Amino acid sequence: MTSYRKHNESFFDRFDESYDEILINDTSEAKAFLVEEGINPDNDVELRRKLFKKLEFKLSAIRNKQRDDELIEKAFEKLKAYIDKNKKLSGEGLKNLLHETAFAYQFRNLEKLDDEGLRELLTEIDLVKLLEEIDKTEES
Amino acid sequence: MNISKGAIACKRMLDRYGLDDPTEFPIESIVSGVGVTLREQPLSNADGRIVFGAKKTIITINSNIEYEGKRRFTIAHELGHFEMHRNLIPIHDDTDATLEYFQKGSQETEANEFASELLMPEELFIKECQNKKFSPDLLRHLSNRFKTSITSIAYRYFNLGNHPICLFYSYNNKVKYWKRPENYPHFINDRTNLTPPEDSVAYEFFDKQTIYPKHESKQPIWKSTWFVLNNWENDMNYKFFEYCIITPKYNTVLSIVWEET
Numbered sequence: 461m462t463s464y465r466k467h468n469e470s471f472f473d474r475f476d477e478s479y480d481e482i483l484i485n486d487t488s489e490a491k492a493f494l495v496e497e498g499i500n501p502d503n504d505v506e507l508r509r510k511l512f513k514k515l516e517f518k519l520s521a522i523r524n525k526q527r528d529d530e531l532i533e534k535a536f537e538k539l540k541a542y543i544d545k546n547k548k549l550s551g552e553g554l555k556n557l558l559h560e561t562a563f564a565y566q567f568r569n570l571e572k573l574d575d576e577g578l579r580e581l582l583t584e585i586d587l588v589k590l591l592e593e594i595d596k597t598e599e600s
Numbered sequence: 601m602n603i604s605k606g607a608i609a610c611k612r613m614l615d616r617y618g619l620d621d622p623t624e625f626p627i628e629s630i631v632s633g634v635g636v637t638l639r640e641q642p643l644s645n646a647d648g649r650i651v652f653g654a655k656k657t658i659i660t661i662n663s664n665i666e667y668e669g670k671r672r673f674t675i676a677h678e679l680g681h682f683e684m685h686r687n688l689i690p691i692h693d694d695t696d697a698t699l700e701y702f703q704k705g706s707q708e709t710e711a712n713e714f715a716s717e718l719l720m721p722e723e724l725f726i727k728e729c730q731n732k733k734f735s736p737d738l739l740r741h742l743s744n745r746f747k748t749s750i751t752s753i754a755y756r757y758f759n760l761g762n763h764p765i766c767l768f769y770s771y772n773n774k775v776k777y778w779k780r781p782e783n784y785p786h787f788i789n790d791r792t793n794l795t796p797p798e799d800s801v802a803y804e805f806f807d808k809q810t811i812y813p814k815h816e817s818k819q820p821i822w823k824s825t826w827f828v829l830n831n832w833e834n835d836m837n838y839k840f841f842e843y844c845i846i847t848p849k850y851n852t853v854l855s856i857v858w859e860e861t
Contacts, residue, residue, distance in 0.1 A: 513618025518625075521633035528637045576644040581651075584660060588653035591637065595656070 535590040543583055606713025607722065609684045614718075622718055623746060627675050630718070631659060636682055638675065648674040650681050657682055669749030673715050680714030681707070720746045720756045734763035734858060736817045736843045750845050754856055768826065768855040770796050773806040786827040786859070797825045801842040802853040809848075817843050826857050 494501045614622055617633060631638045636657045643649060643662040647670070651658050659678040665671045685707055720742075728745055732738050734757075742753045758765055764781045766788065775791040789797070796802035801819045804810040812819060823829055823838040838859060845854040 510618035510620065513616075514620075517617040517619065517633045518629070520635070521625075521629040524635055525629075525632040528632065532637070532639070574644060577646070580643060580660075581649070584649065584651045584658055588651050588656050588658050591656045591658075592653050 531591050531594055532587075534594050535587055538590055539583065539586055543579075604710070604713040606680060606684070606710040606715075607717040609680070609710070610714045610717035613683055614721075621724060622721060623724065627672050627679075627719070631675060631679055634679070634682070636679070648678045650678045652682075652686050657686065667749060669743065669747065669752065672719060672747060673749065673752055676715035676718045677711045679718070680711035683714060684710055716752065716756055719748050720753070722760060725756055725760050726762075729757070729760070729762050734761065734765065736814075736856075739843075739856075740814075751854055754845065754854060763858060766826065766857045768796070768802065768857065770802050770806070770853045770855070772851050775802075786823065788826060789828055796853070796855070799825050800855065801844045802855045805844060805846050805853050806851075811846050811848075812844075819843070821857070823859075826855075 491501050613634070614620075619625065619630075622630065625633075628638055636659055639658060639660045640663040641660060642664050643660060647662050647665060649660045651660075659675065659682070661671060661674055661678070665674065688707070725742070725746070728742060729738070732741075739750050739753050739757065742757070743750045746753065748756075754765075754767060758767055758779060758781070764784055766778065766780045766784070768778045769776050773795050774793055775796055777792070778788055778790075780786075780788055791797065796806065800821060801810075801812070818841050821840050821842045822835045823833070823840050824835050825840065825842070827840075829835060839861070840857060840859050843856045845856070846852070
């Protein structure tokens with residue numbers, strides 16, 4: 461405790477000696493002063509930058525999750541019709557629909573998917589499209 | 601050790617969002633944070649899938665995945681595809697085969713490297729291993745610390761740990777792959793596509809379904825069990841051990857073999 465107090469006293473004592481004028485007007489002098497006092501100002505700035513980004517990211521995660529839940533709920537209302545339609549199809553019919561619905565997509569390992577897998581895939585492509593549509597409508 | 605493309609992509613992503621220690625965040629929040637929609641539902645023939653739209657991306661994880669470690673790894677793997685391959689593969693399915701660690705396909709390898717770095721960051725992993733002797737208990741400790749499977753911990757330890765270990769992966773009573781550290785002083789008897797050695801712990805499982813309890817999971821073996829024993833060498837002079845990570849459901853065994861001096 462003694463050394464901590466002594467350290468702080470010396471820190472503030474030096475301010476008392478009108479040193480603050482120089483420090484305010486000269487950034488490099490201010491930085492040198494802090495380094496001398498055992499504080500790395502660059503490190504501090506970096507830490508604050510990271511902390512800010514981290515907080516921003518956390519907020520985005522919460523906002524995005526809420527938005528996703530809302531959009532998915534709305535999309536699933538509309539998606540039911542697609543799912544019912546897909547249920548009636550099988551084999552080549554599903555593959556053709558997949559190519560029609562998602563002509564812009566490439567497919568990997570399509571031949572390995574069974575009918576259920578193809579239906580799942582179609583549902584997800586439809587879902588992505590619906591999410592984008594709803595999002596766009598609500599934004600405009 | 602060279603840093604992999606997947607690990608670089610992960611470090612970049614973490615830096616972009618100021619995440620020093622991603623293990624502080626639930627993996628689901630990281631996915632939401634980067635703007636990807638995460639869903640869980642039963643999937644046939646896939647552990648995870650990613651579908652890229654023009655603006656939206658959906659990652660779907662098979663809700664029937666039993667192990668939390670595997671679930672987290674699958675999410676991190678798909679996130680790796682998002683970060684690295686979103687302009688290359690609009691739809692992608694991942695099964696046990698693509699999530700498997702020895703997978704050579706470059707995009708799969710990259711996604712696995714990304715997932716490893718995200719769930720077990722190099723710096724934190726090395727720090728966690730410091731001054732700790734290698735043992736099955738250490739792997740269990742790391743598995744709890746990083747909330748990943750012991751299998752993924754074993755592969756990470758192989759690359760970053762401070763004690764050399766060798767890995768032998770067997771499936772259906774056949775050795776499928778093995779790995780030994782570079783410059784390891786002992787050479788492996790290549791048994792790829794053959795049964796594991798008869799005096800190995802892996803063989804005991806395939807032969808008699810023996811699974812040792814935790815406190816006996818470190819089993820002594822001979823050097824000659826998995827390694828070449830030269831004419832001038834005596835098996836009695838070496839202290840080798842084998843610890844098996846067994847997944848009866850898939851009939852797989854990952855043997856971790858190491859020497860103590």
